[in-house]
Amino acid sequence: MSSDPLPIILRDSEESDMAAVQAIYTYYVTRSCASFEETPPSVAEMIGRRAKTLARGLPYVVAEADGEVVGYTYAGPFRPRSAYRYTIEDSIYVAPGVVRRGVGVALLGALVRRCTDLGYRQMIGIIGDSANQGSIGVHRKLGFRQEGVLRGVGLKFGRWIDVVVMHLPLGDADAGLPAKDQLGLPPIP
Helix, strand or coil: CCCCCCCCEEEECCHHHHHHHHHHHHHHHHHCCCCCCCCCCCHHHHHHHHHHHHHCCCCEEEEEECCEEEEEEEEEECCCCHHHCCEEEEEEEECHHHCCCCHHHHHHHHHHHHHHHCCCCEEEEEEECCCCHHHHHHHHHCCCEEEEEEEEEEEECCEEEEEEEEEEECCCCCCCCCCCCCCCCCCCC
16 A cells, blocks of 8 residues: 555535445444444435535535545534534544545645634544544644543444544634624624
């Protein structure tokens, strides 16, 4: 497997990409602890998940190489309560045949920029398995700090799995309260 950077195009996802996205995700569901799902969702389910992401006004981006989707990333709410409205969680998956070729860094970098431009202040990475050094490394390259490890909180493949919590302040995260609620939610008291 080559370690040379893979020439890719980053673009907004389309519904027609979801079969390729589902195939990538199925690999991680069935062969790794990167996802705590144990049964791969269908293409229809992935289409629905993408639609919910887009309905929230959040980005869902794919990486394409030679006309094939080789990775994807999207942002979702970190927690449902309104106090968390400026904090989002990232998800990122890269086709197993192109890992360590810069796809993950490019995807996550694009997601960070898009979410910063949208007015979000914090991004959280919840990484399945403390042995998942690839994902931890991609997050570190983009400036995420490891905030903690939740030991043995998931059970998959007959073993207890850790969760690594990583965090990146976005934009002017430390500049105080926004002048107005840029995300269309009730004003901050």
